[in-house]
Amino acid sequence: xxxxxxxxxxxxxxxxxxxxxxxxxxxxxxxxxxxxxxxxxxxxxxxxxxxxxxxxxxxxxxxxxxxxxxxxxxxxxxxxxxxxxxxxxxxxxxxxxxxxxxxxxxxxxxxxxxxxxxxxxxxxxxxxxxxxxxxxxxxxxxxxxxxxxxxxxxxxxxxxxxxxxxxxxxxxxxxxxxxxxxxxxxxxxxxxxxxxxxxxxxxxxxxxxxxxxxxxxxxxxxxxxxxxxxxxxxxxxxxxxxxxxxxxxxxxxxxxxxxxxxxxxxxxxxxxxxxxxxxxxxxxxxxxxxxxxxxxxxxxxxxxxxxxxxxxxxxxxxxxxxxxxxxxxxxxxxxxxxxxxxxxxxxxxxxxxxxxxxxxxxxxxxxxxxxxxxxxxxxxxxxxxxxxxxxxxxxxxxxxxxxxxxxxxxxxxxxxxxxxxxxxxxxxxxxxxxxxxxxxxxxxxxxxxxxxxxxxxxxxxxxxxxxxxxxxxxxxxxxxxxxxxxxxxxxxxxxxxxxxxxxxxxxxxxxxxxxxxxxxxxxxxxxxxxxxxxxxxxxxxxxxxxxxxxxxxxxxxxxxxxxxxxxxxxxxxxxxxxxxxxxxxxxxxxxxxxxxxxxxxxxxxxxxxxxxxxxxxxxxxxxxxxxxxx
Numbered sequence: 001x002x003x004x005x006x007x008x009x010x011x012x013x014x015x016x017x018x019x020x021x022x023x024x025x026x027x028x029x030x031x032x033x034x035x036x037x038x039x040x041x042x043x044x045x046x047x048x049x050x051x052x053x054x055x056x057x058x059x060x061x062x063x064x065x066x067x068x069x070x071x072x073x074x075x076x077x078x079x080x081x082x083x084x085x086x087x088x089x090x091x092x093x094x095x096x097x098x099x100x101x102x103x104x105x106x107x108x109x110x111x112x113x114x115x116x117x118x119x120x121x122x123x124x125x126x127x128x129x130x131x132x133x134x135x136x137x138x139x140x141x142x143x144x145x146x147x148x149x150x151x152x153x154x155x156x157x158x159x160x161x162x163x164x165x166x167x168x169x170x171x172x173x174x175x176x177x178x179x180x181x182x183x184x185x186x187x188x189x190x191x192x193x194x195x196x197x198x199x200x201x202x203x204x205x206x207x208x209x210x211x212x213x214x215x216x217x218x219x220x221x222x223x224x225x226x227x228x229x230x231x232x233x234x235x236x237x238x239x240x241x242x243x244x245x246x247x248x249x250x251x252x253x254x255x256x257x258x259x260x261x262x263x264x265x266x267x268x269x270x271x272x273x274x275x276x277x278x279x280x281x282x283x284x285x286x287x288x289x290x291x292x293x294x295x296x297x298x299x300x301x302x303x304x305x306x307x308x309x310x311x312x313x314x315x316x317x318x319x320x321x322x323x324x325x326x327x328x329x330x331x332x333x334x335x336x337x338x339x340x341x342x343x344x345x346x347x348x349x350x351x352x353x354x355x356x357x358x359x360x361x362x363x364x365x366x367x368x369x370x371x372x373x374x375x376x377x378x379x380x381x382x383x384x385x386x387x388x389x390x391x392x393x394x395x396x397x398x399x400x401x402x403x404x405x406x407x408x409x410x411x412x413x414x415x416x417x418x419x420x421x422x423x424x425x426x427x428x429x430x431x432x433x434x435x436x437x438x439x440x441x442x443x444x445x446x447x448x449x450x451x452x453x454x455x456x457x458x459x460x461x462x463x464x465x466x467x468x469x470x471x472x473x474x475x476x477x478x479x480x481x482x483x484x485x486x487x488x489x490x491x492x493x494x495x496x497x498x499x500x501x502x503x504x505x506x507x508x509x510x511x512x513x514x515x516x517x518x519x520x521x522x523x524x525x526x527x528x529x530x531x532x533x534x535x536x537x538x539x540x541x542x543x544x545x546x547x548x549x550x551x552x553x554x555x556x557x558x559x560x561x562x563x564x565x566x567x568x569x570x571x572x573x574x575x576x577x578x579x580x581x582x583x584x585x586x587x588x589x590x591x592x593x594x595x596x597x598x599x600x601x602x603x604x605x606x607x608x609x610x611x612x613x614x615x616x617x618x619x620x621x622x623x624x625x626x627x628x629x630x
Contacts, residue, residue, distance in 0.1 A: 040113035041069075041078040043093060047118060049074070050137055051129040051378050058091035059105075060084065066097065070136045072215060082110040096127045130376045132359055133517045135215030137231055139357050139378045140191035149192060149233065149341060151355045152185075153377065155385055159185040159353075161626055162373050162388030164360050164403065167235020168612055169598045169619045170394030171333025172275065175340055176623035178351035185386055186337075186352070187375055189359040190214075190232030195338055197238055199474035200329035204486065209239040217398060217520035220512070224563035225420075225524040229396065233356055234334035236396075236567060241473075242308040242330045244276055244613035245449060245463065250456045251502055254605040256577035256585035262621055263614065272617040276331045277310035281318045282446060289439065289446040289468065296547050297450065305447035305465060306613075330474075358384065361516065362407040363391060363595065370595040390594045390626050393573075394619075397601040398511055401572045402520055404582075405513035410591040415582045417512070419505035419571035423606045424527045424562030426499040426537050429552075430470070433493040437549035440493040445472040451608075462501045462530060462537065463608045466544065470496050495550050499537040499558075501530030502608040505571040524569075527562040534558070568611055570600035587622050598622050 041056060048054055054076045055066035069078035080089075090105040093116075102122050108114055160182040163174045170186065178184045193212060198205040214231045230236050246269050252260045262268045281287070286304060293302040312325040328335055341349045358375040361383075365371060370391045375384050393400045401417040409416065433440040446468040452460035467473070471490065477483040512521035538558060545552045574581040579590060583602050589595045598619055600611050607614070 037082050038079045039082055039110050041080060041091075041108070042075045042113060042115045043121060044075040044115065044117040045121075046074060048076075048095060048123075048126075049131055050134060051132055051139055051376075051381075052127075053096050053139070055094050055097065056091050057094050057100075058085075058089045060089045066094065070211075072135050080110065085110045093121055093123075095123045096129065098127065099123045099125050128381050130359070130378060130381065131517050132376065132378070133216070133519050134189075134231065134359075136212070137189065137214050137216075137359075138191050138193070138212075141357065141379045142192075145192040145356065148195070148338060149354050149356055150349075152353045153355065153380070153384060155387075157183075157185075157387070159183050159386065159388040161185075161390045161392060162187065162386055163392045163394055164373060165235065165394035165396065165399070165599065166233055166333060166337065166354065167394065167396065167599075168237045168240070168333060169600075169615050170392070171234055171237060171337050172616050172619040173392060173394060173598055173623055174352065174354075175333070175336050176620055177626060178340065179347045180623060180627040181346065181351060182627055183351050184353065185388065186354040187358040187360055187373060187386065188233055188235075188354065188356050189378070190230075190235075191356055193232045193234075194238055194334060196328075196335045197240075197242075197330040197332040199242075199476055200332075200335075202476050202478040212239075215519070217511075217522045220521050220523040222525070223523045224526065225522045225569075226563055226565040229398065229566040231399075233354075234332050234337070237332040238334055240567070240612060241610075243465075243610045244273065244278060244306045244308050244616075245609040246306070247607045247609045247614060248451060248455060250461070251605070251607040251609065254457075256575065256604075258577070258585050259575075259618075259621075263617055267624075268617050268621070269613060271620055272613050273306070275620065276308040276613065276616055277328065279304070279307045279309040280311045280314050280316050283318045285441075285444045286446045286448075290448060292439075293448060293450065293466075293544075293547070297543070299454070300450045300452055300464075302448060302450050305449040307447065308612075355386075360395070360403055362403060363393075363409065365407065365409065365592065365595075368591060368593050370592055390596065390629065392596040392598050392622070392626075394598045396566065396599050397570050397572045398520055398522070398566060400597055400599055400601050401511045402513055404573070405511075406516070409589065409595075411582070412591055413580055413582070415574060415580075417572050418510055419507050419574055420509040420511055420522070420524055420564070420569050421503055421505045421527065421571045421606050422524075422562070422564035422569040423503050423608060424501050424529055424531070424560065426530075426534070427559040427561060428497040428541055429556060429558075430494050430496045431545055431550040431552045433495060434549045434551060435493075437493070439468065439548050442469075442488075442491045442493065444493060445469045447473075457502070460533075460536070461608065462499045462533070464537075464540065464544075465498050465500065467496045468548075469494055495545070495548055497541055497544060499530075499540075500608045500610075501533075503527055503529040503606045505574060505605060509571075511572055524564045527564065529562070531560055531562070534560075568600070568606070570603035570606055570611065573597045573599075573601035574604050575602045576604065586625055587618065596622060596626075 069076045093101040162185045163170045166188040174186045213228045308331040310327045315321045357378040372387045448466040450464035509524045542554045575583045577585045587596045
């Protein structure tokens with residue numbers, strides 16, 4: 001049986017491809033499908049799209065309370081509980097918290113969907129707002145946000161470094177620079193959502209990444225690039241899975257020599273793993289699993305799957321060692337930056353300023369110098385201009401090239417926005433271990449990485465991620481009874497594998513800037529890298545499942561996900577050491593003396609390894625470099 005192409009956000013095999021606009025609608029509304037206990041209210045509008053805010057007020061909740069929805073695909077969508085409004089309701093739309101819709105109250109019954117448009121909903125006045133073209137970008141300015149993250153809109157200050165973006169790279173870079181005595185300003189388009197990674201919070205927050213995804217691009221015909229970017233304080237670092245594998249030697253050969261040396265030195269990956277709190281151990285079962293696989297699969301390296309999961313109380317054997325230092329859970333730049341902002345002093349807030357709700361439009365330049373960063377202050381509703389001796393774009397593989405193209409930055413090699421690529425992967429089904437298996441057990445839990453000892457860019461160019469009982473991937477239940485109901489009720493031992501391939505950049509893939517206030521266009525071709533190795537990885541899957549004594553059909557196919565997502569895709573601002581890319585090996589843009597890029601867009605290839613650890617190492621290296629400049 002051949003492999004089955006797979007969209008990683010779907011539940012099964014792909015059917016015939018839909019037109020691009022249909023894919024876009026499905027991507028943004030699939031998680032909005034209302035359960036049977038809810039009903040919809042929709043307001044279709046372009047005039048009152050974000051940065052306007054449309055809410056509902058009604059007689060049931062009280063006419064002074066706003067009910068919030070989300071803006072997707074040209075309409076505000078509100079979910080209302082049938083049980084709460086079982087006797088019906090009277091409602092009105094309110095614009096920007098202050099302007100009521102004209103006309104009589106609207107009477108609704110709690111069934112189906114109720115659709116309105118600009119022909120039957122109007123407002124007497126229209127507060128001034130930037131219309132930025134970002135679906136579901138939240139603009140908040142609460143007392144909590146002001147207390148936790150105090151802004152400074154004084155435009156006369158010249159900062160040592162201005163960083164655009166507070167996510168994985170931008171947040172690490174800003175914290176490291178400020179600790180080294182640099183006066184740093186971070187500009188972030190989003191608001192404060194959560195103070196830490198979502199799996200550090202009690203409860204099942206698996207739905208939150210999709211609820212907070214921002215719609216900021218549309219696919220060109222034939223493109224299937226998946227949505228899912230988060231634009232908020234700490235960016236995607238709030239929602240990632242915590243995997244931090246290193247690149248292998250054969251992957252590093254495609255990187256500039258100076259970066260290869262740095263990443264493998266004591267100041268490279270080691271330093272990044274310390275910052276990201278590399279997990280020490282998963283205990284005795286994990287150790288037994290790794291040891292057994294090493295013996296059975298002598299042609300593969302078998303190791304603990306490296307993960308960002310703080311375990312300060314344990315030694316490497318899993319024994320209790322330190323009861324003083326408390327765990328900080330899964331790494332996020334929200335925790336990192338909020339810790340700094342909570343204290344005065346040179347490594348606290350003295351050198352660090354973060355302005356939220358500042359959407360960067362462009363960089364001002366003068367010759368080969370970047371002069372200032374120009375933003376839309378989405379709360380203050382005015383344009384602001386901030387100056388920095390050095391400026392760093394860390395806004396991600398789509399937003400960074402958008403800013404570069406909007407700024408009309410000089411692009412001597414025509415590579416800005418070109419090459420956006422993700423690493424493809426084979427995804428197995430989930431299999432059950434036979435109860436007689438020596439590895440079976442409801443409470444057994446392991447996360448293992450395997451990679452071939454003779455791997456190269458042409459032979460076995462993939463990582464194998466093996467999960468035993470993936471239900472324990474993230475568990476944070478404060479209520480024991482909830483744990484018994486949600487986790488403990490399933491006594492099976494389950495196993496799942498995926499095979500992740502490195503990939504060269506595809507120069508056919510492009511990001512298109514369509515003008516101020518408009519969504520980006522994205523063209524990403526299907527990436528077939530590694531698809532020719534289906535038989536090899538299926539055979540390896542079968543060997544692993546046989547070894548574990550998992551019930552399976554050896555001819556069972558595997559899903560092949562290769563359309564790309566904003567989480568791991570890079571290359572749209574690629575680096576080189578021979579002046580053929582967008583940035584050099586120091587991450588400085590080739591055409592400018594003081595303008596840098598630090599996000600996955602600079603990757604010259606897309607490694608099999610998840611990008612976060614490498615990105616953290618690049619951010620720390622760039623902080624050292626910028627601090628040493630005169």
